[in-house]
Amino acid sequence: MGAKDWMLFYASDDVSTILRSSPKIDREATAALVGRLYPSHDIRPIADGSLDHGNPPEGEVYAAVLPGLSIVCTWDAANDAPTDLPQRFVREAAGRTLYLHAMHSVVDFFAYAIWEPxxxxxxxxxxxxxxxxxEDIGAPLPFEEKYLAGDQEFLESLDEDDEYPFRFHPLDLAEAALRALFGFNYEGVYEDDDPALEEIVLAGFAVTPR
Known part of the structure; x- marks a missing residue:
């Protein structure tokens, strides 16, 4: 596995349904969104990205305001503990459900969180x-149960001398979270009605502290 991402989804409706509808970006609203999230930064437009790359480096943000959904890919979502997300990002939800998803394949790190409206x-x-x-707050969601109970397929893949600290692989759980929450995967099984991530345009911005 080689996937990495650090993403925020602000949702008024089901995320997977919106992504499958080939939504079009509202560029004016997107620029305003990034301005609200980075009020003490100089912001400069850069080349567009897309949802198939959700891991911008520090100092770059990729975002899109879509009908019923706003997406922000930012290094600021890559905290070890999701609830360390700066409060300005939580306040931006303003009555919507906020989802955070982050994973880093180099260190087998995975994090996710859901904030109520x-x-x-x-x-x-x-x-x-x-x-x-x-961090472990709230009741596990159904997609977690197989892994927290011990993923037999993963356990069978371990060597006898392997002392891996978990009974599942964090990136397997990360991909299960992508599927359950957003209706797509970066790696693993592709389904016929999956959204075309490369066609979901995200506007790029360089953000530099003043």
């Missing part, structure tokens, strides 16, 4: 082999 945390979970379980 009133700003309370429904679920937050993050872990990596080096740090163990970093």
């Amino acid at each position: 009133d700003g309370t945390v429904r679920r937050s979970f993050s872990l990596s082999p080096d740090s163990g379980v970093i």
Whole structure:
């Protein structure tokens, strides 16, 4: 596995349904969104990206305001503990459900969180082999159950001397979260009605602290 991402989804409706509808970006609203999230930064437009690359480097942000959904790919979502997300990002939800998804294949790190429309945390979970379980708030969602109980397929792949600290691979859980929450995967099974991620345009911005 080689996938990496750090993404925020602000949703008024089902994310997977919106992504499958080939939504078009509202560029004026997108620029305004980034301006609100980075009020103390100089912001400069750069080349567009797309949702098939959700891991911009620090200092770059890719975003899109779509009908019923806003997407922000930013290094600021890559915290070890999802609830360390700066509060300005949570406030931006303003009555919508906020989802955070982050994973880094180099260190087997995965984190996700869901904030309710009133700003309370429904679920937050993050872990990596080096740090163990970093954050665990709220009840696990159904897609987590197979992994938290012990993923037999993963366990059977381990060598007898392998002392991996979890009974599942964090990136397997990360991909299961993508499928359950957003209706797509970066790696793994592709389904016939999956959205074409490369066609979901994200406007690019360089953000530099003043």
